[in-house]
Amino acid sequence: MKLYVYDHCPFCVRSRMIFGLKDVECEIIVLPNDDEETPTRLIGKKMLPVLVTESNEAIGESLDIVKYIDENYGASVLTVADDPAIEAWMEEATKVIYPLAIPRWASADFEEFRQDAARKYFVSKKEAVFGPFPRLLEQTETMVTEINAKLEILEVLFSQQEKETGHFSLTDIRLFPLLRSLSIVKGIKWPQKIDAWRREMALRSQVNLNDDIAI
16 A cells, blocks of 8 residues: 655544554655656645555545445454544634744754745645735744643643553544644643543554654
8 A cells, every 4th residue: 555645734644644644555655745746647636645545546635535435444443432522622723723823834954845846835834824924933932822721631631531551532533633732833732631642542543743843
């Protein structure tokens, strides 16, 4: 199997996680961000992740990839129900997490940005949606304060649930990539339970955090 991804991309992280959680072998291929030809050839549009299965089928939605691997390779690990409270938290938190993470991704040393043209492509596409990156970076202090407060709320939600070792939910698959996205931001105050969980998930899923390159 081959999984085409961008390293920074939270949707790609979702698809990468299931291979680590289930210890399923797969070749991970990081594409340049401006490579439109490869994903378009595989699934008809410029979007990652894309999984090419052992039967040469191309699957292009992150959660479809997750479910395919979970259902077809060994016993399921996605046996826990979604958490509506954490799902609602994520819907609000993404409004702060992405404006913090995206301009930092643009200047980080991810493989998909090794070519200058690929980095410029990313900046052009994302600034068209989120606005000029310098303006977003100027709002760092305000946004970091806001997301730190939201993380305290998430800590309370975590305290209200019991985590079963080795068993996960799609909420976990959605949450870890968001926290991983946030790990590239300096000044984040990680509550104890959240910090322990994100580090454990990084080990279990074999997807690194970005604390060491935080900006």
